[in-house]
Amino acid sequence: MLLSGDEWAIVGLSLQVSLVAIIGVLPAAFALAYLLARGRFPGKVVVDALVHLPLVLPPVVIGWMLLIAFAPHGVIGAPLARWLGITLMFRWTGAALAAGIMAMPLMVRSIRLSLEAIDPRLEAAARTLGAGRLDSFVTITLPLARPGVLAALVLGFARSLGEFGATITFVSNVPGETATLPLAIYAALQVPGQEMAVWRLALVSVLLSLCALIASEMLLRRGRGRDRETTGPSPHVL
Amino acid sequence: MGRYFLLLRRVSGVLALLLALGACIPPVFAAPKAPLVLAAASLQESMTAAAEAWRRHGHPRPVLSFAASSALARQISGGGQADLFVSADEDWMDALAKAGLIVPETRKSFLVGALVIVAPADSRLRLRPAPGFALLRALGGGKLAMADPDSVPAGRYGREALQHFGVWDQVSGQVVRAENVRAALGLVAHGAAPLGIVYATDALAEPHVRMVGVFPPGSHAPITYPLARLRTSTNPEGEAFRRFLLSGEGKAIFRRYGFVAP
Numbered sequence: 001m002l003l004s005g006d007e008w009a010i011v012g013l014s015l016q017v018s019l020v021a022i023i024g025v026l027p028a029a030f031a032l033a034y035l036l037a038r039g040r041f042p043g044k045v046v047v048d049a050l051v052h053l054p055l056v057l058p059p060v061v062i063g064w065m066l067l068i069a070f071a072p073h074g075v076i077g078a079p080l081a082r083w084l085g086i087t088l089m090f091r092w093t094g095a096a097l098a099a100g101i102m103a104m105p106l107m108v109r110s111i112r113l114s115l116e117a118i119d120p121r122l123e124a125a126a127r128t129l130g131a132g133r134l135d136s137f138v139t140i141t142l143p144l145a146r147p148g149v150l151a152a153l154v155l156g157f158a159r160s161l162g163e164f165g166a167t168i169t170f171v172s173n174v175p176g177e178t179a180t181l182p183l184a185i186y187a188a189l190q191v192p193g194q195e196m197a198v199w200r201l202a203l204v205s206v207l208l209s210l211c212a213l214i215a216s217e218m219l220l221r222r223g224r225g226r227d228r229e230t231t232g233p234s235p236h237v238l
Numbered sequence: 239m240g241r242y243f244l245l246l247r248r249v250s251g252v253l254a255l256l257l258a259l260g261a262c263i264p265p266v267f268a269a270p271k272a273p274l275v276l277a278a279a280s281l282q283e284s285m286t287a288a289a290e291a292w293r294r295h296g297h298p299r300p301v302l303s304f305a306a307s308s309a310l311a312r313q314i315s316g317g318g319q320a321d322l323f324v325s326a327d328e329d330w331m332d333a334l335a336k337a338g339l340i341v342p343e344t345r346k347s348f349l350v351g352a353l354v355i356v357a358p359a360d361s362r363l364r365l366r367p368a369p370g371f372a373l374l375r376a377l378g379g380g381k382l383a384m385a386d387p388d389s390v391p392a393g394r395y396g397r398e399a400l401q402h403f404g405v406w407d408q409v410s411g412q413v414v415r416a417e418n419v420r421a422a423l424g425l426v427a428h429g430a431a432p433l434g435i436v437y438a439t440d441a442l443a444e445p446h447v448r449m450v451g452v453f454p455p456g457s458h459a460p461i462t463y464p465l466a467r468l469r470t471s472t473n474p475e476g477e478a479f480r481r482f483l484l485s486g487e488g489k490a491i492f493r494r495y496g497f498v499a500p
Contacts, residue, residue, distance in 0.1 A: 090313075
C-alpha cells in the first residue's frame with residue numbers, strides 16, 4: 001500500500017485513538033453491563049436508555065455535550081484543568097474520549113448479552129463449594145464473559161475508527177492530534193483534486209473495518225462453540 | 239489461588255499485546271512548539287500554502303485545524319487553547335470579541351472574497367448579474383447549487399445578491415441547498431447542477447468548473463475573513479505568523495487562490 005508519510009501518521013493516530021478509547025471505556029462498559037444484566041433496581045429502564053443514547057443521538061449532539069462538559073471552561077473540564085492539569089481540547093485524548101463514548105453502547109450490549117447467557121447456577125454452585133463472591137466472579141463469571149468482552153473490544157474498536165461528528169464538534173480537526181481517518185477524509189473531500197488521497201484513505205478505512213468485523217465474528221463463533229460445551233444457549237450479539 | 243494466577247496470566251497476555259500495539263504507533267502527543275491556527279474550512283488550500291511558505295522561512299510549520307467557523311468559535315468559547323483564529327464571517331469574530339476571547343488590536347479583516355456563478359468547464363455561457371438578469375433561462379429547468387442560504391454564509395450572500403437583482407423568487411424553487419459551499423461546487427463539477435453560486439476561490443480550485451459570472455461587490459454584504467490572535471495565546475510564533483499573513487508576501491499567497499487582499 002503506497003501511503004505517504006502523512007497518511008501513515010493519520011492511520012497510526014486513528015489506531016492509537018481507537019485503542020485508547022476502548023481500553024479506557026472497558027471498565028465502565030463492563031460495570032454498566034453487569035449492572036444491567038444482574039442488577040434489579042428502580043430506574044433500570046432509564047439507565048438502559050441512557051447507556052444506549054449515543055447509539056441513536058446525532059453524533060454532533062454528543063460532541064456538543066462533550067464540549068460543554070469537558071472544554072476547559074466546562075463543568076468537568078474546569079476542575080480537570082485546575083486540579084489535575086488535564087486538558088482534552090484539541091488533544092488526541094479528547095478524540096479518544098469522544099470515540100469511547102460513541103463506542104460505549106455497542107460494548108455494553110455485547111458484554112451484557114454474554115453475561116446474561118451465563119447460567120447463574122454455575123456461580124451459585126461455586127458459592128456452595130466455598131468460593132467467595134469475588135472468587136466466583138473471577139473464576140466463573142469473568143472467564144465465561146470473555147467472548148463477549150473480546151467481541152465488545154473489537155466492535156468498539158471498529159466503531160471508534162469511524163467516529164466523526166462528535167470528534168470534529170468537540171476537539172476540532174487538528175492534524176496529528178484529532179484528525180483521524182474520517183476527519184482527514186472529510187478534509188480531503190473539501191479540496192478539489194484530492195480524489196487519490198480520498199481513495200487511499202477510504203481504502204484503508206474499509207480494510208481496517210473489515211478486519212475488525214471479521215475478527216468480532218470469529219470471536220463470537222469461538223464463544224458460541226465454547227458455550228455449547230459448557231452453558232448451552234449462545235449469546236447473540238446484535 | 240492458582241486459578242487467579244492463570245487468569246492473571248491470560249489477562250496480562252492480552253494487555254501486553256494491546257500495549258505492544260500501542261507502542262509501535264509513533265507517539266504524536268509531544269507538545270508542539272508550532273502555533274495552532276483555527277481556520278475556516280474555505281481557507282484550506284490558501285492557508286496551507288501560507289503555512290508552507292512560513293516553514294520555508296525557517297519557522298515551525300503552524301498546525302492548522304480546518305472546520306466550520308461556527309464549530310471553531312464554539313471550541314474557543316469553551317476555553318480551547320489556540321493561537322490564531324480566522325473566521326469566514328465577522329459575526330463569529332464579534333461574538334468572541336464580546337466575550338473578551340481575542341486581543342482586539344490584533345483583529346484585521348484581512349481577506350475579501352468575491353461571489354461568482356459557476357458552470358461545468360465545457361459551458362459557453364456568460365452571465366452579467368444585473369437587475370432581472372436571465373438566470374432562470376440559463377438554468378434551463380436544471381438546479382441551482384448553492385450553500386444553504388439559511389445556515390451557511392456563502393448561501394446567505396448568494397440569496398442576498400439574487401434578491402438584490404430581483405431574481406430570487408424566480409429561481410428559489412430550483413435551488414439545491416448544499417451543506418457547505420464546497421459541496422455546492424461539487425454538484426456543478428460532477429454535472430448534477432448546470433449552475434452554482436460559490437466563492438471565486440472555490441471556482442479557481444476546481445478545474446471542472448468555469449466562472450461564468452461575477453456578482454458586483456455592492457450586490458451583497460462584504461465577504462470578509464477576519465483574523466485575530468486569541469487572548470490565551472502564549473506562543474510568540476502565533477503572533478509572528480499573524481504578522482506574516484498580513485505582510486505583502488502573505489497576502490500575495492492568498493491572492494493566488496482568488497481572494498482580494500486589501
